[in-house]
Amino acid sequence: MFETWEELEEAIKGCNKCKLYKTRQNIVFGVGNRNADTMFIGEGPGADEDRQGEPFVGRAGKLMNMAFQAVGLKREEVYIANIVKCRPPSNRNPEEDEATVCINYLRNQVMLVKPKIIVLLGSVALKNILGKEYGITTARGKWIEKKEIKYMPTWHPAALLRDEVKKIDFIKDLKLVLKENV
Numbered sequence: 001m002f003e004t005w006e007e008l009e010e011a012i013k014g015c016n017k018c019k020l021y022k023t024r025q026n027i028v029f030g031v032g033n034r035n036a037d038t039m040f041i042g043e044g045p046g047a048d049e050d051r052q053g054e055p056f057v058g059r060a061g062k063l064m065n066m067a068f069q070a071v072g073l074k075r076e077e078v079y080i081a082n083i084v085k086c087r088p089p090s091n092r093n094p095e096e097d098e099a100t101v102c103i104n105y106l107r108n109q110v111m112l113v114k115p116k117i118i119v120l121l122g123s124v125a126l127k128n129i130l131g132k133e134y135g136i137t138t139a140r141g142k143w144i145e146k147k148e149i150k151y152m153p154t155w156h157p158a159a160l161l162r163d164e165v166k167k168i169d170f171i172k173d174l175k176l177v178l179k180e181n182v
């Protein structure tokens with residue numbers, strides 16, 4: 001574990017622990033308030049994120065920003081990161097070996113931020129953080145508390161692009177987070 005953000009970011013920039021380093025343009029480290037009470041965890045960078053080096057800047061990210069706005073949450077107030085820091089080709093899910101090595105960097109980010117609440121965006125984040133036994137359809141919208149952190153699983157923002165009902169759920173879940181974080 002690295003004690004400073006600078007050391008951690010340098011380590012990820014030089015990382016070649018899985019095959020994803022070969023095809024990345026940029027690492028996507030994470031963005032936002034490093035002292036946030038609430039952290040959002042996605043899956044992995046898409047094409048836009050790989051190009052810009054920032055999480056959730058593509059279509060799904062824009063929709064997430066709109067949902068944030070709708071409930072009065074500011075993107076810069078929270079910390080946003082992903083399970084994997086390099087883009088999986090063709091937007092496939094991260095493979096087990098990729099997630100297993102990369103999640104240590106995310107754990108280091110969690111250690112540095114010390115959030116009270118972690119919002120898990122979609123199935124990949126849920127299963128990698130809380131365990132394979134969880135399914136997003138049943139887990140979403142309900143608090144799960146572990147080791148003094150409250151987890152709120154919800155839909156991945158990309159799922160909202162395809163399903164209006166999920167947008168309503170997502171907003172509901174964000175409101176639960178806001179209500180908890182007083």
Ligand code: URA
Nearest residue numbers: 042043044045055056
């Ligand atoms: N999807 C993710 O899971 N993360 C991003 O950063 C962008 C899209």
